[in-house]
Amino acid sequence: KAGVTQTPRYLIKTRGQQVxxxxxxxxxxxxxxxxxxxxxxxxxxxxxxxxxxxxxxxNFPGRFSGRQFSNSRSExxxxxxxxxDSALYLCASSPSSDPSGEQYFGxxxxxxxx
Amino acid sequence: QKEVEQNSGPLSVxxxxxxxxNCTYSDRGSQSFFWYRQYSxxxxxxxxxxxxxxxxxxxxxxxxxxxxxxxVSLLIRDSxxxxxxxxxxxxxxxxxxxxxxxxxxxxxxxx
Numbered sequence: 001k002a003g004v005t006q007t008p009r010y011l012i013k014t015r016g017q018q019v020x021x022x023x024x025x026x027x028x029x030x031x032x033x034x035x036x037x038x039x040x041x042x043x044x045x046x047x048x049x050x051x052x053x054x055x056x057x058x059n060f061p062g063r064f065s066g067r068q069f070s071n072s073r074s075e076x077x078x079x080x081x082x083x084x085d086s087a088l089y090l091c092a093s094s095p096s097s098d099p100s101g102e103q104y105f106g107x108x109x110x111x112x113x114x
Numbered sequence: 115q116k117e118v119e120q121n122s123g124p125l126s127v128x129x130x131x132x133x134x135x136n137c138t139y140s141d142r143g144s145q146s147f148f149w150y151r152q153y154s155x156x157x158x159x160x161x162x163x164x165x166x167x168x169x170x171x172x173x174x175x176x177x178x179x180x181x182x183x184x185x186v187s188l189l190i191r192d193s194x195x196x197x198x199x200x201x202x203x204x205x206x207x208x209x210x211x212x213x214x215x216x217x218x219x220x221x222x223x224x225x
Contacts (some may be wrong), residue, residue, distance in 0.1 A: 043202065043215040056208070083153075
């Protein structure tokens with residue numbers, strides 16, 4: 001099976017712009033979660049989508065949003081970019097919400113805000 | 115606030131030795147526990163998960179969970195230089211797939 005794919009892999013944006021990142025989960029996986037990783041804050045949960053519905057949301061401002069499509073592909077959007085949004089954005093997919101709930105990460109999108 | 119704590123390291127072990135990585139968590143309602151390995155510049159790679167008290171072995175890796183003491187550990191036997199990476203402990207608290215991560219422990223295996 002192909003792994004989780006994320007596009008684009010690298011992105012440079014200017015403060016105030018908006019950005020959309022895309023994630024395609026492992027085939028058959030219905031849950032997609034997004035995380036932000038920075039040197040200072042580590043890995044932090046943004047949100048999770050399951051069957052096109054947001055099921056969990058982390059402690060991030062409303063500028064961060066996401067959605068999931070019927071084929072389980074997901075996008076996240078960040079509006080009005082700030083310098084502090086520079087980070088590695090990781091998408092993880094999971095087959096379901098069973099007790100193990102293992103998640104597999106994609107390669108990430110490295111976002112740089114200048 | 116639910117917290118996951120790890121010693122940042124670096125933890126240095128000689129090749130062939132056992133590396134022991136520890137993680138504590140704050141919420142007794144935690145359901146399942148994960149260990150990820152992350153090489154510099156790469157994304158986290160799932161090594162093991164555990165959700166019952168006791169030990170779980172997979173090859174050179176053993177995860178240990180003690181819910182009463184609220185800690186989970188990862189043992190790496192016969193450590194190799196290729197095991198040098200940052201090891202992330204993650205805890206799942208609810209029915210969804212939200213994971214709370216520790217800051218990671220950097221492991222260095224010296225030849």
